[in-house]
Amino acid sequence: MLTRLFSEVLPDVQKLSGWVENSEGEDSKTKEEDMGPLQDDDLDDGDAREGGSRDQSEMAGDDVDDEDCGDENEGEDTAEKPGPKKRKMTPARIERSKVRRQKANARERTRMHDLNSALDNLRKVVPCYSKTQKLSKIETLRLAKNYIWALGEILRNGKRPDVVSYVQTLCKGLSQPTTNLVAGCLQLNSRNFLTEQCPDGARFHVPNSSFSVHPYSYQCPRLSSPQCQPGSSRHMRTHNYGYGDAVYPGAISPEYDSPDYGGHHSSPVCVNGNFSVSQQECGSPDTDMNYHYAMHYSGLSASRATAVHGLAFGTSGARSGSAHSENVPPPFHDMHLLHHDRTPVYEELNVLYHN
DNA sequence: TAGGCCATCTGGTCCT
DNA sequence: AGGACCAGATGGCCTA
Numbered sequence: 351m352l353t354r355l356f357s358e359v360l361p362d363v364q365k366l367s368g369w370v371e372n373s374e375g376e377d378s379k380t381k382e383e384d385m386g387p388l389q390d391d392d393l394d395d396g397d398a399r400e401g402g403s404r405d406q407s408e409m410a411g412d413d414v415d416d417e418d419c420g421d422e423n424e425g426e427d428t429a430e431k432p433g434p435k436k437r438k439m440t441p442a443r444i445e446r447s448k449v450r451r452q453k454a455n456a457r458e459r460t461r462m463h464d465l466n467s468a469l470d471n472l473r474k475v476v477p478c479y480s481k482t483q484k485l486s487k488i489e490t491l492r493l494a495k496n497y498i499w500a501l502g503e504i505l506r507n508g509k510r511p512d513v514v515s516y517v518q519t520l521c522k523g524l525s526q527p528t529t530n531l532v533a534g535c536l537q538l539n540s541r542n543f544l545t546e547q548c549p550d551g552a553r554f555h556v557p558n559s560s561f562s563v564h565p566y567s568y569q570c571p572r573l574s575s576p577q578c579q580p581g582s583s584r585h586m587r588t589h590n591y592g593y594g595d596a597v598y599p600g601a602i603s604p605e606y607d608s609p610d611y612g613g614h615h616s617s618p619v620c621v622n623g624n625f626s627v628s629q630q631e632c633g634s635p636d637t638d639m640n641y642h643y644a645m646h647y648s649g650l651s652a653s654r655a656t657a658v659h660g661l662a663f664g665t666s667g668a669r670s671g672s673a674h675s676e677n678v679p680p681p682f683h684d685m686h687l688l689h690h691d692r693t694p695v696y697e698e699l700n701v702l703y704h705n
Numbered sequence: 706t707a708g709g710c711c712a713t714c715t716g717g718t719c720c721t
Numbered sequence: 722a723g724g725a726c727c728a729g730a731t732g733g734c735c736t737a
Contacts (some may be wrong), residue, residue, distance in 0.1 A: 450723090455714060457724070462712070486710065 477520060478535040489528040496520045 473479055473672040478491045485493065502520040504511055517536050529603055 451715080454716095454724085458715085458726090459713070461725075466712090488710090 438632070455609055478532050483531075485528060485531075492523050493528065493532060495519065496522050 469490055470484075473485055473490050476485070476497050478485070478493070484490075496519055500511070500516055503519065516645065517533055520536065521604050524532065612648075660704050
């Protein structure tokens with residue numbers, strides 16, 4: 351069952367690691383597009399920079415094919431200096447070297463574009479995906495690794511994993527902003543992902559779990575510190591604590607929220623010290639006082655949600671808070687549901703979880 | 706201004 | 722020989 355999961359996730363990782371082999375089709379098309387406009391600009395740039403290093407390049411030993419090379423080397427046999435022989439830099443040789451370097455630069459650009467393309471594909475299959483606030487490269491790789499590991503654990507154990515450990519696994523080694531994002535995503539997802547759903551699909555119950563899910567993202571007190579803010583990363587900047595239009599596999603549309611949902615919110619999940627694992631751990635009265643809930647929730651109007659839940663905005667919430675106070679659709683307004691091709695995978699996971 | 710992230714250039718190395 | 726890959730250097734952009 352979950353093998354399909356791997357069939358979807360692993361190819362992307364494999365592509366990432368072995369993207370070099372994919373040099374046809376889309377990649378070649380990208381190559382055409384990228385090299386066209388880039389070449390002019392970048393080659394000029396390259397020329398400008400090349401001035402200082404061109405001679406070095408020539409001395410490094412390329413252009414061995416040059417006819418006059420042999421003669422010159424022979425002529426320099428009597429020279430005192432060992433090492434690479436200096437060859438006369440004829441205009442033709444300079445031009446050839448320049449062209450060769452330009453071609454190499456173009457290839458390198460294409461290679462990096464392909465790599466970035468593969469990274470984008472990978473971003474789409476890891477638990478959090480947002481068009482506007484991309485995870486950084488390194489965070490994408492870390493999250494992907496954790497995700498694969500977590501899925502592997504599910505396969506190995508063949509049972510429903512503990513929610514907290516699942517989140518912890520996913521967030522292992524991630525930066526705090528990314529951890530916040532992922533944990534927030536999963537909190538939302540977990541409503542679909544980890545809860546039992548009544549036939550009408552409107553009510554949720556979390557059996558035997560200290561983790562009760564709610565549509566609010568949670569900001570741990572520690573996360574109020576500037577360095578914990580998603581804004582510390584360019585691609586994770588949003589006015590809504592880094593959720594932007596994030597797509598969370600398996601997430602339920604905010605509009606799907608049950609009206610009586612508010613009764614479920616409890617202590618949020620704390621991962622890697624960013625979130626509290628349980629009310630016992632993070633739910634001391636003092637701590638509770640410091641809970642900051644960002645209203646990443648469009649099911650209710652901000653005013654209503656605030657009234658119902660009596661939630662305070664954190665630092666990031668301050669930004670979104672103003673928006674909410676103005677009844678501007680909360681952060682999830684631009685969050686679209688999972689790309690459709692991914693949904694079945696999570697449905698499978700749901701089946702696993704629910705059986 | 707510092708720091709993070711990124712794109713690009715570049716030279717070296719390895720492989721076919 | 723040429724291409725792929727890699728890592729270092731550099732500069733731009735952005736935010737705190």
